[in-house]
Amino acid sequence: MNSRRGTERGPRWGTVAWTAGTAALIAALPWAASGRLPDRLATHWNFGRSEPDSSMPFWAASVFPALIWVILAAGVVLTLRRGGEASRAAARPWAVTALLSGGVLLAGAQASVVRANLDRADWHQASQPTPWLVATLVATVAAGAAGWLVTTRGQATAAPVPPEHREGPILRIPEGQRLVWFSRTINPWLQALAALMGLVAVAAVIALVSGLADSGPLWALFAPFAFASIAVAGCAAVQARVSERGLEVAFGPLGWPVRRWAAADIESARTEHRTPAQVGGWGYRLSGLGTTVMLRSGECLVIRTRGKRKEFAVSVDDAERGAALLNALGSTQSG
Amino acid sequence: MLLRLDKRDTRPLHEQVAGAVRRAIAEGECRPGDRLPSARDLSQALGVNVNTVLRGLRSLRDDGLLEFRRGRGVTVAEGAEQRSDLLERVHALVTEAARLGYSRADLVEMIRGMP
Numbered sequence: 001m002n003s004r005r006g007t008e009r010g011p012r013w014g015t016v017a018w019t020a021g022t023a024a025l026i027a028a029l030p031w032a033a034s035g036r037l038p039d040r041l042a043t044h045w046n047f048g049r050s051e052p053d054s055s056m057p058f059w060a061a062s063v064f065p066a067l068i069w070v071i072l073a074a075g076v077v078l079t080l081r082r083g084g085e086a087s088r089a090a091a092r093p094w095a096v097t098a099l100l101s102g103g104v105l106l107a108g109a110q111a112s113v114v115r116a117n118l119d120r121a122d123w124h125q126a127s128q129p130t131p132w133l134v135a136t137l138v139a140t141v142a143a144g145a146a147g148w149l150v151t152t153r154g155q156a157t158a159a160p161v162p163p164e165h166r167e168g169p170i171l172r173i174p175e176g177q178r179l180v181w182f183s184r185t186i187n188p189w190l191q192a193l194a195a196l197m198g199l200v201a202v203a204a205v206i207a208l209v210s211g212l213a214d215s216g217p218l219w220a221l222f223a224p225f226a227f228a229s230i231a232v233a234g235c236a237a238v239q240a241r242v243s244e245r246g247l248e249v250a251f252g253p254l255g256w257p258v259r260r261w262a263a264a265d266i267e268s269a270r271t272e273h274r275t276p277a278q279v280g281g282w283g284y285r286l287s288g289l290g291t292t293v294m295l296r297s298g299e300c301l302v303i304r305t306r307g308k309r310k311e312f313a314v315s316v317d318d319a320e321r322g323a324a325l326l327n328a329l330g331s332t333q334s335g
Numbered sequence: 336m337l338l339r340l341d342k343r344d345t346r347p348l349h350e351q352v353a354g355a356v357r358r359a360i361a362e363g364e365c366r367p368g369d370r371l372p373s374a375r376d377l378s379q380a381l382g383v384n385v386n387t388v389l390r391g392l393r394s395l396r397d398d399g400l401l402e403f404r405r406g407r408g409v410t411v412a413e414g415a416e417q418r419s420d421l422l423e424r425v426h427a428l429v430t431e432a433a434r435l436g437y438s439r440a441d442l443v444e445m446i447r448g449m450p
Contacts, residue, residue: 178340180380182372239372243380255373321337 011092015099019073022103026110027066030058033114041117042126052116055123061113069106073099079277090288093151094280101144108136152288168270170331171324181242181325183316187295190236190282197229235283238293240301240316242325247303249293249314251284259312263330267306269323274300274313289313336364340381346430348383352391354426355381360400360411360419367416371401371409398422 030037041061042052056064080095112132120126173179204222207213234252241248246263250256275297279285285292290311292300301319303312303326316322338355346354359365371377374392378385392409395401400415400422432442 176341176343178342178381180338180340182336182338182376182380184370184372239376241372241376241380244382245380248379250376255376318336325337 015073015077018099018103019070019077022107023066023070023073026069026107027062029107029110029114030062033118034058036119037114037117038120038123040123041113042120042123043113045128050127052123052126052128065106065110069103072102072106076102082277090278091280093148093288096147096151097144100147101140104143105136105140108139109133112136168268168327169320169324170327171321173325173328173332178244179325180244181318181322182239183241183301183318183322184237184239185295185314185316186237187235187282190232190295194229194233194236197225197232201226201229232283235293235295238295238314238316240314240322242322242329244329246329247322247326249312251293261303261305261312263326265306266326266330267304267309268330269301269303269326271319271323272300272302272313273298274315279313336369338364338377338381349387349390349394352377352381352383352388353394354423356391356395357398357400357419357423357426360415361423363416365411367411367413369411370407371411373408 030041037058040055040057042054043056043061044054045052076095076098080091112129115132116126116129117123171179201222204218204225208215208218208222234257237251237253239250239255241250244263245260247261247266247269248258249260250258274289274292274294276282276294279287279289279292279294282294285294290313292312293314294300295315298315299317299319300313300315301322303323304310305312336359338359340351340355344351356371365371371392372380374385374388377383378388381388392401392403396403396409398418400412400419402410402412404410429439429442432439437445
């Protein structure tokens with residue numbers, strides 16, 4: 001009993017200590033070097049420019065970033081506390097990753113600001129601390145990755161699925177009948193977002209072809225927007241199909257790419273209510289609950305594969321009958 | 336939507352496909368305005384040639400149950416539910432009549448002769 005209580009309390013105190021400690025560090029950094037800093041600190045540089053373009057009074061440069069950090073941490077903790085026990089377990093890796101990387105990023109940025117202003121008489125003389133910022137970004141990614149790995153490795157052994165949910169519904173297939181089930185979900189918001197980003201990419205390409213501006217920045221505009229547009233379009237519409245071939249989930253307006261599972265490879269299928277907050281957002285998400293294709297919150301078709309014992313979920317309507325048909329097909333093909 | 340094909344059915348396949356979609360519409364599996372899965376998806380799932388599926392879908396369009404729209408695929412027509420239900424029963428009647436040795440012309444004569 002003690003150990004169980006310990007496992008519940010440990011993360012809570014860890015979160016509090018990390019949040020408070022990082023906030024104190026961010027606020028204290030300028031004070032620690034107060035004798036060597038100007039009255040106003042340079043706090044913002046434009047990309048690629050050496051001289052700063054905005055500044056803050058000494059006290060604000062101490063308090064403001066600490067305040068941002070506290071609000072961010074509070075937001076993460078409140079989001080985590082709002083869900084039920086199952087969703088909390090699923091959201092924990094996200095929360096730990098966000099807290100670790102956010103804290104490292106803000107503390108690193110603060111250290112870079114202090115470093116840039118050190119021994120300057122006026123904030124205009126502070127040059128952009130590029131190596132420090134790069135080191136901060138690297139540390140941020142490393143901290144986030146470490147947090148993610150540590151929290152998900154612990155969960156992989158403790159399966160997130162409650163045992164009572166494993167047995168899904170079974171549909172009775174009448175003798176001599178072939179049953180197929182179709183369902184599709186569209187998220188109009190994601191479609192609009194994909195269209196918008198596609199428009200930006202097309203505009204960049206037109207400007208590129210007609211030579212309206214330098215090709216360097218246009219390529220930098222075109223490539224990410226084109227990629228993001230295609231990626232978002234692929235997750236804006238999804239079609240699920242259950243037949244004697246098993247489960248097939250097709251993405252995007254063209255129904256490609258497709259993921260397939262043979263009915264015999266599926267151990268069980270069921271439905272579950274899932275929300276984007278639970279799985280870390282919209283689209284193709286990997287979380288403690290396995291893979292989820294999340295287009296809208298609500299009913300999801302969840303399958304558990306036989307060999308790897310991994311879970312795949314897709315948010316489609318009428319998932320109950322899809323799961324029932326999959327279970328029926330699985331039992332006839334394997335039994 | 337759930338579609339059913341009877342493996343023991345001896346009718347031509349395109350009629351079976353049309354019958355399965357007609358029944359799905361009559362049972363409210365798909366409502367007017369809903370988009371049907373593509374002919375390619377239907378053919379793969381049902382294990383039927385895509386041209387056979389298209390032939391079945393075209394016959395449903397001719398019955399006024401489906402609409403083929405460029406860019407929107409195949410959708411269920413307005414008022415298709417009642418019409419589909421009635422057509423389903425007419426098909427059953429024709430099949431039963433054929434089993435008993437009556438042709439379609441005989442059926443038409445019978446309907447005409449009704450008071």
